Amino acid sequence: MAITMTKGQVGLTGNTAVAYAMKQINPDVCAAYPITPSTGIIEDFSGYVADGAVDTELITVESEHSAMSACIGAAAAGARVMTATSSQGLALMWEMLYIASGMRLPIILTDVNRALSAPINIHCDHSDSMGARDSGWIQLYSETVQEAYDNIFLAVRVAEHPRVLLPVMVCLDGFITSHAIENISLIDDAEVKQFVGEYKAAQHLLDTDNPITYGAMSLPENYIEFKHEQSKAMAGSKEAVLDVSREFGKKFGRDYGLFETYRLEDAETAIVILNSAAGTTKVAVDALRKQGMKVGLLRPRLFRPFPFNEIAAALKHVKVLGVLDRADSMSGFGGPLFNEVRSALYDLDARPKTVGRIYGLGGRDYKLKDAVAVFGELDRIRETGKIDTLTKYITL
Template sequence: MAIKDKLSGNEAIAVAMRQIDPDVVAAFPITPSTEVPQYFSQFVANGQVHTEFVAVESEHSAMSACIGAEAAGARTMTATSSQGLALMWEMLYIAASLRLPIVMSVINRALSGPINIHNDHSDSMGARDSGWIQLYCENNQEAYDNLIQAIRIAEHKDVQLPVMVCYDGFITSHAVENIELIEDEKVKEFIGEYKPQYSLLDRDNPISMGPLDMPAFYFEHKRAQAEAMKNAKRVILEVAQEFEKLTGRKYGYFEEYKMEDAEVGIVIMNSTAGTAKFVVNELRKQGIKAGLIKLRVFRPFPFEELGKALSHLKAVAIMDKAESFSTAGGPLFTEVRSAMFDYAKDTKAVSYIYGLGGRDVRPDDIMGVYKDLLEIARTGQVKSTFNYLGVRE
């Protein structure tokens, strides 16, 4: 039977880590992720886990230590935010290229400058091409559930890639919500014992890691990473099906909310999806056929599936909590629109960048987006493809 509790997002992540009982956690504090290693270090001090907790001097060192531990055959985890993730940049690519299944919670926070400790997605979106799988979470329950599934996804023999579990700083990380926890023994059974395919400490099968790749080999190395990411699409759904049998909670690449007969919709990520669902419900009461898609898996990107899911809409808004400075919309917009070119050519698409640096996004703001979409659906005309929501011009 599920265990009902009230936890913040960071507490929920720490509890999931306790249940997983990783071999090594290496971490450095940074707001708003600091509570994750703080809570977990209490479990270490109390003898509730067998984890070797490594307190390091920087986030670069944290990921370096994770790489060393995972290369030695240890199940390894960490957490960070914002500038911490940026300081890890070099090591993110190394972790992925070495095919090390590290699992890291990324508590989304704006990147400096100017210095800002509040939420947007510029940190994880900046790392989107580093070779890490990326899962995004609307609330505390999803953060907990995704972290447990991330272990299975990362360590699968056909994947062997690191995973980021991303959720919104303060909004999700520090807000307390009702949550259903899985019993400790069931979590242990679900994730299983870690049996690395390769290990630096395997004396019978000696290997080297981090070699120099000259042009004769580097391209093939990258191609193998890309194939592993392609395999991850299948594995993510397989793990989700097993998780649903265990908990009754269903996960896929994305959630479709009232999309069956929708004429207008938005594509959105993380906590703002909750606000948007409220707006969809209000519009439905007025007889307006509104819907939304909340993206859970950004890497690997569900190109075909998402494109097809949008094909029946008259107009869609893709909402980014990050500015890519491309002058052609945010990172989510460019990838979704690319998918629509093959599968939803007749659906009008517009970009909205919103919430940067923690700027509040209220139901009225989202309602305004839907009103714009309804006008586009009525006229078939897009006055402005690239838009900002809630900014003082």
């Protein structure tokens, strides 16, 4: 796809922008399988391959399970590897997600968030990536097309960071972000190349003079040590995310950090929310601020590892907090974001009252009025000091 910039700006959909980032990175191998709404990424990228705009080897596999398996094989062979999927595709990869992270392979996957069956539904919610939240992948969430585009470059650097060596999943909202056109700034090809550098695996399968064994069976004598190392790398990757974000910010002017706060400094009530719905919530914040309400927002970007301390510190002054999940973990106790945030606040001496709300499943719209209604509810809790319903569904 020919992309024309005007004054450094270009109108792209989320999928096109991610494919363009992949083109600029020109990975060694891409293995993928089509699934709505992420298909556009691989369609565009296939075009780049067919036109010789990249010299990536593309493997059009017969399933997502094989996509991730081929990514694992290629990454273990020392290649820089990327793929994209959604929903059932990510679910089918589930077994291999754990193997990619357990083998410490820096694979990059774009997950265009879509609801999981049943009932089958092609629209946005976060049940797919939330289902993979414990698979050992670093997860970066994106509010906008620009952020999704930028996250791809950050993901490569974080994944391949010598102290990290873990796969990274970049998440953006299906259709809302993947198919909507937004004006974004592109980074020069040369600057991308310089930023991501060339991947050189310390050891790999194609070094036949120094044979290594990947994926040996590990019994109770050492399995837990492997997991301990992986767990430390995951916890430590937060620092790498911060370092790489800072470097990216210095070079390209967009410093993302671990999460975004919006008018949070003096907020009495606040919403915590992921991805595109944060945009709607910000509009609500502005509208309510005009009416004199002290409202704010926190939007996590890095969900895995979860920056517990930093998020707790940013929220400690808030009186009432509404955590909005676009996924239900079916635990009978709200969504995954609610549980993480609530847990993060536990060690504060005085912590905000925190309620969980599940919204927008299967692409149900989350509108300005919904955000306003949540803030209204939070305000009533602030006034009365009483929580009627700790967790519930909204946008029904």
